[in-house]
Amino acid sequence: MKKKINVLLINGPNLNLLGTREPNIYGNNTLQDLINNLKKKSEKLNILLNHIQSNAEHILIEKIHSAKEDNIDYIIINPAAFTHTSIALRDALIATSIPFIEVHISNIYSRENFRSHSWFSDISQGVITGLGLEGYYWAKQYLKDV
Numbered sequence: 001m002k003k004k005i006n007v008l009l010i011n012g013p014n015l016n017l018l019g020t021r022e023p024n025i026y027g028n029n030t031l032q033d034l035i036n037n038l039k040k041k042s043e044k045l046n047i048l049l050n051h052i053q054s055n056a057e058h059i060l061i062e063k064i065h066s067a068k069e070d071n072i073d074y075i076i077i078n079p080a081a082f083t084h085t086s087i088a089l090r091d092a093l094i095a096t097s098i099p100f101i102e103v104h105i106s107n108i109y110s111r112e113n114f115r116s117h118s119w120f121s122d123i124s125q126g127v128i129t130g131l132g133l134e135g136y137y138w139a140k141q142y143l144k145d146v
């Protein structure tokens, strides 16, 4: 049987407000619903999904630092606003050298100019942007075959 894949899903600031935050951009589903569904579907694919959402940069950095000890094989990350600001999170991901997929709910290239720059895309395995919450499901789907 194929080995279980240990995946860490990281959601950055304000994503705890999914469902009420700018629903025209981010939709009506809550983060809790998303995580429950993703976990269920991941189990069927032999993926163990661990999740963290935080509004604090240092908490996300520390979680990335411990990812190796936690035997994480892969990271899926929506850095949210940190996408456009955080060299510290970028450095943490480089330091752990765990491959990761960058996900955005909205299309960061079709919004304000400042959202078009990501500190993560060039060091990511790939980027999914603008497919709504489906983006997280596609990332998980990709990982089932790695």
Ligand SMILES: O=C1C[C@@](O)(C(=O)O)C[C@@H](O)[C@@H]1O
Pocket (backbone or CB within 6 Å): 013, 014, 015, 078, 079, 080, 081, 082, 083, 103, 104, 105, 106, 107, 108, 115
């Ligand atoms: O908080 C977010 C969410 C986001 O990462 C997205 O998922 O579309 C896009 C970012 O520009 C924004 O700051």
